[in-house]
Amino acid sequence: MAGSRITYRVPYAGLVDVLRMQASTSSFNPPQASITNGSISVFQDVPADVLERDRGNIVTALKAEIDKIETYLKYSRSDIATANEQLRTGVRGAAAARRTKVLADRETEAILGVPLHRDQEAAKTYRVQPVTRRRITPTRQIRPHQPFAPEPAITPEDFAYIIGDIVAATRMFERLAVTYADQREERLRDQILTVLHSIYGAATGETFSKRGKTDIYLPWDGGAVFLAECKWWSGPKNFAEHDLPQLLDRYITWRDTHAAMVVFIRNKNATAVIAEAENIVRSHPRYLRDAHSINGTPTFVTHKDGDRDREITLALVTVAIHE
Numbered sequence: 001m002a003g004s005r006i007t008y009r010v011p012y013a014g015l016v017d018v019l020r021m022q023a024s025t026s027s028f029n030p031p032q033a034s035i036t037n038g039s040i041s042v043f044q045d046v047p048a049d050v051l052e053r054d055r056g057n058i059v060t061a062l063k064a065e066i067d068k069i070e071t072y073l074k075y076s077r078s079d080i081a082t083a084n085e086q087l088r089t090g091v092r093g094a095a096a097a098r099r100t101k102v103l104a105d106r107e108t109e110a111i112l113g114v115p116l117h118r119d120q121e122a123a124k125t126y127r128v129q130p131v132t133r134r135r136i137t138p139t140r141q142i143r144p145h146q147p148f149a150p151e152p153a154i155t156p157e158d159f160a161y162i163i164g165d166i167v168a169a170t171r172m173f174e175r176l177a178v179t180y181a182d183q184r185e186e187r188l189r190d191q192i193l194t195v196l197h198s199i200y201g202a203a204t205g206e207t208f209s210k211r212g213k214t215d216i217y218l219p220w221d222g223g224a225v226f227l228a229e230c231k232w233w234s235g236p237k238n239f240a241e242h243d244l245p246q247l248l249d250r251y252i253t254w255r256d257t258h259a260a261m262v263v264f265i266r267n268k269n270a271t272a273v274i275a276e277a278e279n280i281v282r283s284h285p286r287y288l289r290d291a292h293s294i295n296g297t298p299t300f301v302t303h304k305d306g307d308r309d310r311e312i313t314l315a316l317v318t319v320a321i322h323e
Contacts, residue, residue, distance in 0.1 A: 007043040023075035031068040169195040170319040228260035270320035
């Protein structure tokens with residue numbers, strides 16, 4: 001039959017499969033086209049007499065088919081965008097769940113046998129009740145928003161034993177107040193250090209940590225599993241602005257997890273001073289919550305500056321030394 005085939009060819013870029021997919025929105029009269037490498041073509045065979053009298057409408061119909069293809073691509077793009085977002089959310093959720101499980105499993109595995117032990121005979125010297133020999137076994141601390149990097153850290157039970165040994169040693173200061181009331185904090189610190197060293201065998205004093213030398217330091221694997229600072233109470237302002245920040249800001253590193261603030265009190269109204277010191281700790285910007293007290297010694301949970309996932313358990317040991 002005499003006539004012409006009119007072909008309208010349009011180049012495309014992207015995945016050719018999208019042109020063959022049916023979106024969630026469609027019709028019973030989808031666009032028709034031939035797909036070649038890098039282009040799509042729509043065509044129409046037109047008899048010569050029809051082409052001669054209706055050329056404009058034929059070209060318009062071909063362009064309308066291309067517009068219909070573009071409309072169907074918009075439907076597909078919308079479906080693809082929705083599917084991609086669901087995929088991202090699903091992958092993130094699956095990865096987070098997997099990561100949580102892996103970290104929990106590794107936390108169970110990552111237990112170090114740190115050779116810090118409590119000497120039974122030495123401990124009895126400073127306690128009224130006999131103490132069963134114990135081995136301090138640091139565990140690895142895991143935080144949810146960081147790559148897995150287990151850190152050596154004493155267990156809550158071992159922390160309680162260390163604080164208990166410090167408290168037992170300082171009771172002698174209170175009983176012999178005439179002897180110790182005029183001592184410098186370094187001398188008092190040395191007395192506590194002697195007790196800890198005799199029990200755990202690894203305690204050191206004036207040990208460099210971060211930006212200064214902390215008073216009491218129990219080392220392990222290049223770091224510390226416990227450190228403490230000793231101070232005479234010199235008023236709430238000095239405690240809030242100097243003593244407590246010295247320990248939390250200058251000595252405690254990002255990896256430290258357990259510490260103590262040992263405060264010697266000459267004031268006769270020691271009860272009021274102790275309450276004031278506790279409130280100062282609670283008002284500190286890095287205070288998170290109160291922890292369980294250790295035989296009457298208040299304990300708090302703070303966090304590392306700028307990182308709320310790195311928690312530090314802080315004991316406030318107060319010693320009333322007044323004649």
